[in-house]
Amino acid sequence: EAVEIPKLPINCSTEVEEKDGQVVWRVVETDTRELICCVPEEDIRLSVSCKFHIFRNEEEAKQYEDPKAGLTPEQMIRTMKEDLLMRGKIPGDWAGEDVPLYQLGPVFYKEFIQPRAPTTQDVEKAWAKFL
Numbered sequence: 001e002a003v004e005i006p007k008l009p010i011n012c013s014t015e016v017e018e019k020d021g022q023v024v025w026r027v028v029e030t031d032t033r034e035l036i037c038c039v040p041e042e043d044i045r046l047s048v049s050c051k052f053h054i055f056r057n058e059e060e061a062k063q064y065e066d067p068k069a070g071l072t073p074e075q076m077i078r079t080m081k082e083d084l085l086m087r088g089k090i091p092g093d094w095a096g097e098d099v100p101l102y103q104l105g106p107v108f109y110k111e112f113i114q115p116r117a118p119t120t121q122d123v124e125k126a127w128a129k130f131l
Helices: 058-065 073-086 101-116 120-128
Strands: 012-019 022-029 035-040
Antiparallel strands (some): 012 022
């Protein structure tokens, strides 16, 4: 069954109401209060994502927040490409600036992100401390 997705205005908000024993989420236009759509709560799925920056001390936090300390996207891409070329992980003809990101992205993920990502067991062990 196809579900029609409402076109949301730039400024909208949600309200929750209980009606006839059912919880319903209402999406309303912020300024006019016009009702855009109503969705029963059982049809809604929420996800929460968070990112923490933890520092050893205040000096380390200041270094992180210093805009001059970071790399530009171009510098990051160039540095990662140089590393991959040195290690023979990408072909030599990828050294130029014309290699599209959709080609580099999977290699960047495989070489730089995946090896450092926590395993399912790591995540379960971490959450077990809080549950």
